[in-house]
Amino acid sequence: MLAQPIDSQDNGASDTWTPEQQIAHMLDLCEAQMESALSESDLAVESLIKAFTGLADTTRSVSELAEKLPPEIKEVAINGLNQQVDTISKQMAAAIVAFQFYDKLSQRLGHVRYSLTTLAMFVCDRAQTSQKDQWRRLFTTLKRLYRTEEERKIFQMMVEGASAEEARAYVQQTTQTLPPAATGDIELF
Amino acid sequence: MAGAAQVILAVDDSASMRQMVRYTLEGAGYKVIQAADGVEALEFARSGLADLVLTDVNMPRMDGLTLVRELRALQTYKHTPVLVLTTESGQETKQRGKQAGATGWIVKPFNPEQLLNTIARVLQ
Numbered sequence: 001m002l003a004q005p006i007d008s009q010d011n012g013a014s015d016t017w018t019p020e021q022q023i024a025h026m027l028d029l030c031e032a033q034m035e036s037a038l039s040e041s042d043l044a045v046e047s048l049i050k051a052f053t054g055l056a057d058t059t060r061s062v063s064e065l066a067e068k069l070p071p072e073i074k075e076v077a078i079n080g081l082n083q084q085v086d087t088i089s090k091q092m093a094a095a096i097v098a099f100q101f102y103d104k105l106s107q108r109l110g111h112v113r114y115s116l117t118t119l120a121m122f123v124c125d126r127a128q129t130s131q132k133d134q135w136r137r138l139f140t141t142l143k144r145l146y147r148t149e150e151e152r153k154i155f156q157m158m159v160e161g162a163s164a165e166e167a168r169a170y171v172q173q174t175t176q177t178l179p180p181a182a183t184g185d186i187e188l189f
Numbered sequence: 190m191a192g193a194a195q196v197i198l199a200v201d202d203s204a205s206m207r208q209m210v211r212y213t214l215e216g217a218g219y220k221v222i223q224a225a226d227g228v229e230a231l232e233f234a235r236s237g238l239a240d241l242v243l244t245d246v247n248m249p250r251m252d253g254l255t256l257v258r259e260l261r262a263l264q265t266y267k268h269t270p271v272l273v274l275t276t277e278s279g280q281e282t283k284q285r286g287k288q289a290g291a292t293g294w295i296v297k298p299f300n301p302e303q304l305l306n307t308i309a310r311v312l313q
Contacts, residue, residue: 097298097300184297
């Protein structure tokens with residue numbers, strides 16, 4: 001990376017020390033922290049998904065076994081078993097939606113990480129940072145990254161001058177008005 | 190149980206998403222073939238048949254919209270329903286999907302029941 005470490009002024013490299021490089025270095029640090037947290041979470045979610053699919057497969061097997069019970073036992077047990085399987089299936093469906101939010105989170109954080117890296121490189125180049133057009137170009141590049149409705153809305157608000165606090169307030173408000181585990185739209189062409 | 194033995198090609202670079210799709214579809218009796226990107230999906234499509242393709246948009250090597258165009262160029266996939274399953278909800282991208290030849294657009298996160306209903310509908 002282009003940035004010099006923060007303590008570079010103490011190891012004889014002070015002639016290359018610039019505030020821009022320090023900003024870039026801090027941005028890189030944020031990106032690295034995010035990557036580390038995401039990698040850790042990925043492993044945890046992976047095992048959670050394995051456990052989930054295992055549980056789901058077992059539920060299906062139980063359901064299939066119930067169908068094969070001798071008629072006299074089936075008659076007594078089937079209604080109760082079916083009810084239990086129905087309940088589990090509904091919970092599984094809710095879990096499927098919830099898992100997808102983690103996927104969405106990873107994707108969104110990936111965009112933030114890319115933004116941080118891009119910005120870190122950008123701020124190191126004075127020829128670029130001093131030109132308004134270059135900033136506009138950077139914004140256009142970053143805008144293309146944001147693909148979900150939420151990302152686009154936040155980006156738009158901030159570009160139009162909203163403060164981070166206003167954007168946060170908007171996010172909180174929209175999150176609270178959403179039904180739990182709201183799913184996406186479907187459109188057939 | 191809908192569509193027993195019908196084959197669905199599920200394309201997504203996220204292994205967890207593929208697992209969720211697989212679990213949902215297999216539970217309804219479909220056979221699921223998984224691919225991690227457009228290139229892998231196309232490799233399958235050139236020699237194998239699917240009754241429906243369910244694809245993400247943003248993937249490495251080959252994105253979902255390019256995959257749709259490539260599939261439409263294959264004689265065997267000219268009329269196969271292709272549903273796009275993505276976090277992208279912008280009208281512009283949807284339009285590009287429609288122009289590429291996609292059958293429909295589903296914004297993630299999907300609801301398992303709604304996904305199955307939509308698949309059953311386009312497979313009719």
